[in-house]
Amino acid sequence: MIRTNVPQSVRTASALVGVAGLFVLAGCSGAADAETDKGAGTDASSSSSDSGSGTYADGTYTADGSYQTPETVESISVTLTLADGKVTDVEVTGDPQAPETEEYQSKFIDGIADEVVGVALDDLKVSRVSGSSLTSGGFNAAVESIKEQAAS
Numbered sequence: 001m002i003r004t005n006v007p008q009s010v011r012t013a014s015a016l017v018g019v020a021g022l023f024v025l026a027g028c029s030g031a032a033d034a035e036t037d038k039g040a041g042t043d044a045s046s047s048s049s050d051s052g053s054g055t056y057a058d059g060t061y062t063a064d065g066s067y068q069t070p071e072t073v074e075s076i077s078v079t080l081t082l083a084d085g086k087v088t089d090v091e092v093t094g095d096p097q098a099p100e101t102e103e104y105q106s107k108f109i110d111g112i113a114d115e116v117v118g119v120a121l122d123d124l125k126v127s128r129v130s131g132s133s134l135t136s137g138g139f140n141a142a143v144e145s146i147k148e149q150a151a152s
Contacts, residue, residue, distance in 0.1 A: 056121050056150040058083050063149065065142030067134050071098045076105065076135060078142035080121075082150055087116050087124065092139065108132040112139070121147060 059082060066075040074097060081089035090113050094105035111130035124143050126136045 056082055056085050056147070059150065061146040061149045063142040063145035065138035065140065065145070067137035067141070069098065069101055069134055071100070074101050074105070074138065076138045076142065078139055078146065080143070080146050082121060085122070086118060086120050090116050104132040105135055108135040108139070121150065
């Protein structure tokens with residue numbers, strides 16, 4: 001067995017660099033962990049829209065929303081059915097341009113109903129559904145348009 005003597009100053013510096021690295025990594029993970037704390041990882045929190053909170057007419061509304069991926073700009077079509085200001089049904093269709101987008105849109109579409117049905121339209125804002133976080137940007141954009149359509 002070969003033993004080497006490492007100077008005390010090198011050991012101390014290495015320990016400090018390691019501790020600093022832990023703090024940096026801990027700071028980076030806080031936002032992502034907060035998004036996944038609830039069940040499938042969505043955040044149904046209040047949103048602040050330009051139209052403000054209000055009364056919405058019952059009915060079925062459709063709007064498109066787009067979002068940026070690393071490869072391209074993608075879009076989805078969102079149809080919401082409202083009754084008494086709450087979502088009673090949701091349908092999302094996508095037109096993926098990239099193979100990876102097809103996978104994430106499919107996961108989003110499969111999980112969105114569990115997250116939004118029964119939620120008041122003013123409280124509807126998703127951040128991540130079934131591991132898909134970018135698709136939610138297009139969904140939220142479409143919801144803002146639907147709020148404008150349904151405002152009474």
